[in-house]
Amino acid sequence: xxxxxxxxxxxxxxxxxxxxxxxxxxxxxxxxxxxxxxxxxxxxxxxxxxxxxxxxxxxxxxxxxxxxxxxxxxxxxxxxxxxxxxxxxxxxxxxxxxxxxxxxxxxxxxxxxxxxxxxxxxxxxxxxxxxxxxxxxxxxxxxxxxxxxxxxxxxxxxxxxxxxxxxxxxxxxxxxxxxxxxxxxxxxxxxxxxxxxxxxxxxxxxxxxxxxxxxxxxxxxxxxxxxxxxxxxxxxxxxxxxxxxxxxxxxxxxxxxxxxxxxxxxxxxxxxxxxxxxxxxxxxxxxxxxxxxxxxxxxxxxxxxxxxxxxxxxxxxxxxxxxxxxxxxxxxxxxxxxxxxxxxxxxxxxxxxxxxxxxxxxxxxxxxxxxxxxxxxxxxxxxxxxxxxxxxxxxxxxxxxxxxxxxxx
Amino acid sequence: xxxxxxxxxxxxxxxxxxxxxxxxxxxxxxxxxxxxxxxxxxxxxxxxxxxxxxxxxxxxxxxxxxxxxxxxxxxxxxxxxxxxxxxxxxxxxxxxxxxxxxxxxxxxxxxxxxxxxxxxxxxxxxxxxxxxxxxxxxxxxxxxxxxxxxxxxxxxxxxxxxxxxxxxxxxxxxxxxxxxxxxxxxxxxxxxxxxxxxxxxxxxxxxxxxxxxxxxxxxxxxxxxxxxxxxxxxxxxxxxxxxxxxxxxxxxxxxxxxxxxxxxxxxxxxxxxxxxxxxxxxxxxxxxxxxxxxxxxxxxxxxxxxxxxxxxxxxxxxxxxxxxxxxxxxxxxxxxxxxxxxxxxxxxxxxxxxxxxxxxxxxxxxxxxxxxxxxxxxxxxxxxxxxxxxxxxxxxxxxxxxxxxxxxx
Numbered sequence: 142x143x144x145x146x147x148x149x150x151x152x153x154x155x156x157x158x159x160x161x162x163x164x165x166x167x168x169x170x171x172x173x174x175x176x177x178x179x180x181x182x183x184x185x186x187x188x189x190x191x192x193x194x195x196x197x198x199x200x201x202x203x204x205x206x207x208x209x210x211x212x213x214x215x216x217x218x219x220x221x222x223x224x225x226x227x228x229x230x231x232x233x234x235x236x237x238x239x240x241x242x243x244x245x246x247x248x249x250x251x252x253x254x255x256x257x258x259x260x261x262x263x264x265x266x267x268x269x270x271x272x273x274x275x276x277x278x279x280x281x282x283x284x285x286x287x288x289x290x291x292x293x294x295x296x297x298x299x300x301x302x303x304x305x306x307x308x309x310x311x312x313x314x315x316x317x318x319x320x321x322x323x324x325x326x327x328x329x330x331x332x333x334x335x336x337x338x339x340x341x342x343x344x345x346x347x348x349x350x351x352x353x354x355x356x357x358x359x360x361x362x363x364x365x366x367x368x369x370x371x372x373x374x375x376x377x378x379x380x381x382x383x384x385x386x387x388x389x390x391x392x393x394x395x396x397x398x399x400x401x402x403x404x405x406x407x408x409x410x411x412x413x414x415x416x417x418x419x420x421x422x423x424x425x426x427x428x429x430x431x432x433x434x435x436x437x438x439x440x441x442x443x444x445x446x447x448x449x450x451x452x453x454x455x456x457x458x459x460x461x462x463x464x465x466x467x468x469x470x471x472x473x474x475x476x477x478x479x480x481x482x483x484x485x486x487x488x489x490x491x492x493x494x495x496x497x498x499x500x501x502x503x504x505x506x507x508x509x510x511x512x513x514x515x516x517x518x519x520x521x522x523x524x525x526x527x528x529x530x531x532x533x534x535x536x537x538x539x540x541x542x543x544x545x546x547x548x549x550x
Numbered sequence: 551x552x553x554x555x556x557x558x559x560x561x562x563x564x565x566x567x568x569x570x571x572x573x574x575x576x577x578x579x580x581x582x583x584x585x586x587x588x589x590x591x592x593x594x595x596x597x598x599x600x601x602x603x604x605x606x607x608x609x610x611x612x613x614x615x616x617x618x619x620x621x622x623x624x625x626x627x628x629x630x631x632x633x634x635x636x637x638x639x640x641x642x643x644x645x646x647x648x649x650x651x652x653x654x655x656x657x658x659x660x661x662x663x664x665x666x667x668x669x670x671x672x673x674x675x676x677x678x679x680x681x682x683x684x685x686x687x688x689x690x691x692x693x694x695x696x697x698x699x700x701x702x703x704x705x706x707x708x709x710x711x712x713x714x715x716x717x718x719x720x721x722x723x724x725x726x727x728x729x730x731x732x733x734x735x736x737x738x739x740x741x742x743x744x745x746x747x748x749x750x751x752x753x754x755x756x757x758x759x760x761x762x763x764x765x766x767x768x769x770x771x772x773x774x775x776x777x778x779x780x781x782x783x784x785x786x787x788x789x790x791x792x793x794x795x796x797x798x799x800x801x802x803x804x805x806x807x808x809x810x811x812x813x814x815x816x817x818x819x820x821x822x823x824x825x826x827x828x829x830x831x832x833x834x835x836x837x838x839x840x841x842x843x844x845x846x847x848x849x850x851x852x853x854x855x856x857x858x859x860x861x862x863x864x865x866x867x868x869x870x871x872x873x874x875x876x877x878x879x880x881x882x883x884x885x886x887x888x889x890x891x892x893x894x895x896x897x898x899x900x901x902x903x904x905x906x907x908x909x910x911x912x913x914x915x916x917x918x919x920x921x922x923x924x925x926x927x928x929x930x931x932x933x934x935x936x937x938x939x940x941x942x943x944x945x946x947x948x949x950x951x952x953x954x955x956x957x958x959x
Contacts, residue, residue: 157606191626197566199633206636209644210629213622217600220619224608227615235618240693284649 144266144307145170148180148276148298152315153372154218155185163372164225166313167271171231176266178305180276180298181222183214204249208278208288212238215275215294223273233271236261238278239286243297245279251290252279254297257304274301292353299356303363310365312352313372318379319344319351321543322396326531329544333394334377337384340394341367343486343520347397357381384488392496393487393541398534400527402432402480403455404513406447407462409472412438419469420446420462427461429454432482433515433524443472449513449524452478480512481530484522485537497521503540509533553675553716554579557589557685557707561724562781563627564594572781573634575722576680580640585675587714589685589707590631592623613658617687617697621647624684624703632682642680645670647687648695652706654688660699661688663706666713683710701762708765712772719774721761722781727788728753728760730952731805735940738953742803743786746793749803750776752895752929756806766790793897801905802896802950807943809936811841811889812864813922815856816871818881821847828878829855829871836870838863841891842924842933852881858922858933861887889921890939893931894946906930912949918942 147170149163163179171177191210195202202210219235226233242258265272276294279287289296295312302310319341322330336344338361345354351369360367360381370378410416417436424431433449450458459476462469483504490496500521504511509532513524525533538544556579558572572588580586600619604611611619628644635642651667674681685703688696698705704721711719728750731739745753747770754763760778769776769790779787819825826845833840842858859867868885871878892913899905909930913920918941922933934942947953 157603160607194566194626194630195633198569198630199637202633203636206629206632206644209632209646210626213625216622216625217603217619220615221603221607223615223618224604224611227612228608235615237618237695286646 142174142176144178144305145175146178146180146298146302146305146307146310147313148294148311149182149222149313149372150294150315151182151185151188153313154181154222157221159372160218160221160225163222163313164229164231166372167226168229168231171271175308177271178262178266178301178307179222179271179273180294180301181215181218181273182276182294183211184218187214187217205285208249208286211288212275212278212286215277219273219275226271226273231271232269233273234265235273235275237275238297239280241272241274241301243279243300245281245287245289247281247283247285247287249285249287252281252287254279254289254300257300259301259304262301262305292355295353295356296359299359299363299365299367302365303359307365309368310360311368311370311378312356313370314351315371315373316351316369317371317374317376318369319381319395321394322534322538323398326398327396327535327538329535329538331543331545333379335380335382336394337488338381339384339519340486340488341381343484343517344395344397347399347482347484347486347520347522352381392489393485393543394489395486396534396538396541396543397484397486398530399482400530401452402449402482402524402527403452403476403478404447404449404480404524405455405458405462405477406445406475407469407471407473408445408475409439409443410446411470412440412442412444416444416469417446423461423465423469424458427457429458429461433513433522435513447513449480449482452480479527480524481527482522482524483530483533483537484520485541486520488519490519490521499540500537503536504533507532507536551583551585553587553714554584555587555589555707555711555714555716555719556722557703557720558591558631558722558781559703559724560591560594560597562722563590563631566630568781569627569630569634572631572722573638573640575781576635577638577640580680584717586680587671587675587710587716588631588680588682589703589710590624590627590682591685591703592620593627596623596626614694617658617695620697621684621687621695624686628682628684635680635682640680641678642682643674644682644684646684647706648689650681650683650710652688652709654690654696654698656690656692656694656696658694658696661690661696663688663698663709666709668710668713671710671714701764704762704765705768708768708772708774708776711774712768716774718777719769720777720779720787721765722779723760724780724782725760725778726780726783726785727778728790728804730803731943731947732807735807736805736944736947738944738947740952740954742788744789744791745803746897747790748793748928749895749897750790752893752926753804753806756808756891756893756895756929756931761790801898802894802952803898804895805943805947805950805952806893806895807939808891809939810861811858811891811933811936812861812885812887813856813858813889813933814864814867814871814886815854815884816878816880816882817854817884818848818852819855820879821849821851821853825853825878826855832870832874832878833867836866838867838870842922842931844922856922858889858891861889888936889933890936891931891933892939892942892946893929894950895929897928899928899930908949909946912945913942916941916945
């Protein structure tokens with residue numbers, strides 16, 4: 142009998158009524174003859190409340206104790222959801238991360254899953270039970286409770302689907318699927334029926350927010366078919382799968398935007414091979430994620446380096462580098478906030494060099510200056526002024542033929 | 551170096567400020583050169599909130615899932631208390647029931663502790679760490695999370711103290727110790743400096759409410775010295791220890807009362823040896839606790855049986871028996887609610903038969919009719935009308951010389 146893993150996020154289990162609705166979704170799947178494993182997050186804002194209490198006690202709580210604290214959130218959800226399934230007359234059993242056999246490394250707060258021992262889950266499935274597993278958590282070899290960090294419940298669902306050989310993994314959330322752009326700002330955005338892992342990865346990294354990149358990577362690595370769909374309305378959602386399994390392929394599948402971008406220019410660095418290593422090594426030590434990097438050679442002796450970061454980390458990045466001015470031996474730092482990034486993503490663009498040209502032309506026609514560019518095989522990103530970003534995204538969405546066609550009745 | 555186990559109940563950790571105050575108490579003990587193991591309950595009303603959510607979902611939640619749910623309450627407390635200890639610069643580590651090696655049987659909701667594997671705790675203590683253990687919970691041989699039921703955290707503290715060979719076990723609560731009577735209704739009540747296990751057991755059973763009888767039994771069995779003291783004020787509290795270690799011994803040590811009593815009379819039962827077994831067997835199957843039992847022989851063929859129960863279970867007890875009228879073959883049931891029980895407790899009364907006479911005389915002088923009597927070696931209980939119970943308790947407290955003498959300044 143085929144196994145389905147169904148993951149329900151915090152808003153999907155945010156209240157007693159929502160938990161009952163989720164039980165209904167699972168029961169429906171079970172009655173279709175599937176063996177069901179549900180993975181759930183903590184209820185709504187409960188994690189924020191726990192974090193708030195911890196911060197009142199200690200400005201920098203120990204990561205081990207934070208994991209001990211936060212792991213309770215999912216444990217509450219699994220118990221309540223299992224009770225809701227019992228109420229519907231279903232056989233069901235909740236399992237914490239450690240009971241479900243999810244072992245991780247020892248890095249508290251952002252542990253990586255090492256292994257999944259599926260024995261407890263498969264025994265329960267064999268007995269006709271629905272298994273409800275706490276997302277986001279595991280146990281280390283030292284028998285310590287660990288959590289997987291952001292997007293952790295999605296990752297739990299994907300690794301369980303892989304370990305159990307599930308037919309597919311459903312990610313239930315508060316939107317109906319993956320869209321060609323953010324429908325809150327681009328009303329013409331359409332829900333996609335399918336998208337490749339690689340495109341989804343780019344969109345996830347670009348802040349589409351539907352799925353954490355880590356879970357998409359895990360799905361790609363293990364060839365787990367994902368479906369993103371709504372726990373609020375019964376719609377088909379978006380399938381995420383291998384490119385070769387897809388039926389159609391647009392040049393550009395979607396437009397993403399990120400409104401929190403800052404650019405830092407470091408001028409007059411020594412022109413030798415160690416420069417970039419030192420510069421970005423310092424930023425990595427400070428846990429600052431750098432996005433686009435552009436290097437321009439000044440002369441034989443000196444180079445300029447510009448890079449973009451999330452604006453929240455911008456000032457810290459600048460301080461880190463300023464503190465190391467004599468070590469890095471540069472002349473000057475320029476900081477520019479208030480920027481944004483607009484990106485076009487699509488596996489279809491690999492073979493078509495015209496996509497970049499069309500992107501620049503579209504932005505230029507709208508009077509939008511491109512400040513930085515970054516390209517990958519399936520993505521082009523442009524850094525622009527923040528106030529022009531949404532207009533740019535709307536125009537690109539239209540120019541690449543993604544707008545929904547209004548059918549007049 | 552000597553080990554101390556310190557237990558903090560729900561009101562003692564009911565807020566961030568209270569948790570910080572508890573950290574201060576533990577730090578003070580640690581700085582006196584003790585090795586400290588703290589056992590904590592769930593914060594204030596958090597267990598009630600979890601139970602409330604469960605009841606919204608299912609009228610009779612599965613005991614296994616209730617344990618899964620409720621065990622999160624203590625897990626939150628241990629993480630937050632450990633953070634508060636870190637904030638004070640102490641080395642500390644939290645442990646759930648299963649991490650602390652507390653194994654139980656499989657009876658969810660009221661599991662009994664089978665064994666304690668102290669290795670994890672002693673390793674941490676050897677490293678100079680304060681160990682903070684979740685009370686009320688353990689793990690069964692099937693790796694299921696279990697809870698110990700009412701008074702469970704006290705029991706956790708006592709069994710850990712026994713297993714670790716602790717010098718003593720401190721039970722911190724919201725009162726300053728054990729009193730000669732309930733100080734809320736008998737203002738002349740005094741805090742006792744010491745009391746024997748046996749007396750404490752009778753008082754615990756009688757509803758003094760300071761300590762659960764189960765934890766006192768465990769302390770008696772394992773000869774663990776207990777101290778009941780306040781987490782709100784720094785006072786010496788009440789020591790509970792073996793009778794032979796006590797310095798003084800009153801005839802009567804304390805007066806207890808219980809205002810929730812109902813009496814059921816079953817009239818005209820067959821006069822043979824199976825009758826009581828059947829009658830109380832039925833009540834035990836329905837998990838109804840019977841307190842005082844009085845049997846009176848009618849004639850050779852028929853007997854009457856009267857017993858008292860907690861009034862909350864009174865109507866259910868009556869229904870259970872009425873449903874079995876033909877099986878039990880009795881004539882009639884009489885139900886009387888609105889009763890109470892007043893008791894005098896003291897190891898000193900064993901050798902002194904005058905205590906019972908004095909008790910009856912005191913009540914009789916106050917116009918209080920005694921409806922049922924029960925005696926043990928160290929206790930006399932009388933069932934009376936509820937509205938007369940507190941007056942009776944006050945008069946007994948005074949008659950047995952327990953009133954605090956007001957010192958005029």
